[in-house]
Amino acid sequence: MRIIFRTDASSEIGGGHLMRCLTLAGEAARRGHSIHFIVNVDGLTNRVLAEGHSLTELRPEAHDTDSSPPHADWLTAPWQSDAALTAKVAAKIGADWLVWDHYGLDARWVEAVRSAVPNIRVLALDDLDDRPLGSDIVLDPAHLETEGRKFPAPVMLHGSTYALLRPEFSAFRKTSLARRDGRVRKVMVTPGMMDAVGLAPLALEALRGTGWQVEVIMGSKAQSVDRVRALVAGNPDWTLTLDATDMASRMSGADLCIGAGGGTSWERCCLGLPTVAVAVANNQLSGMKILANNKAAVTLHISEVAAGALPQAVADVCRQIEQMSQRAAALCDGKGAERVFSYVETVNLRTI
Structure with missing residues (x-):
């Protein structure tokens, strides 16, 4: 499979979103899948390159911050431009999956990407549950399986059994x-x-x-x-x-x-x-x-x-x-990333 990861890192955002994406990307790469990252300029891109992944940098654009989602001010460019670049890269490499981890993005962004790449499948990493995600799968290790979400997805992978740890x-x-x-x-x-x-x-x-x-x-x-x-x-x-x-x-x-x-x-x-x-x-x-x-x-x-x-x-x-x-x-036994990609590889996508 060809998989795109979209995330950012900065002094305000921290590095955790990038690091958990790198963990999941590492598991996918070990299984033979092709990985490409889209990250903000200066978003610890050296860490992405050091782990052998290709990347596209999202250049900052001056823009008015939307009132939603709550972390919209984390974006360095308008979400529409962000979606356009993501869709362009996805179409160019023929991506099968889009994995994203960003509090500043929401279902509108996913829908914009899908309008240009209609067959792409989408997995969101999210532990806030403060906005619609528009994704096929939501991965949320920080919430127990018995807890409901305000914005559920067709498939939920949640609880510490899915915590993303490097091998x-x-x-x-x-x-x-x-x-x-x-x-x-x-x-x-x-x-x-x-x-x-x-x-x-x-x-x-x-x-x-x-x-x-x-x-x-x-x-x-x-x-x-x-x-x-x-x-x-x-x-x-x-x-x-x-x-x-x-x-x-x-x-x-x-x-x-x-x-x-x-x-x-x-x-x-x-x-x-x-x-x-x-x-x-x-x-x-x-x-x-x-x-x-x-x-x-x-x-x-x-x-x-x-x-x-x-x-x-x-x-x-x-x-x-x-x-x-x-x-x-x-x-936690450290095998969460394995469980996530075992599911991604074996799930009957028609049931999502």
């Missing part, structure tokens, strides 16, 4: 779980690629005086990177790693994590890494609810972290660290 996480799962012995020696801080809210500096301030080794992992373009460098320079047991490509290995070597919510929550669950999970954006709240309800993490909002709640949350994790590891591991 190295399931490969490291056995070793990581065997390491969990209840002791804390090394703490990992993962604030997200961009850290627009400054979680990493807040975490480091909370970890002062603990005597633990601490590794902060973030993107080189993160907004808090200079502050983190300064804090790390003052402690010989702290390190900063930028643009890591071996997260599964690093997570499996950590004993506790302070990290942003979102897709990386499922990576930590797969490896049984006890965590204080911090919601740094409202779209992460549904996934955090799953973690909290299953006692698979201690959850906080970034406002609570800023108010000084982090030390107590870390202590709460330490009191139940082995049990938390087991509960987290039960939520």
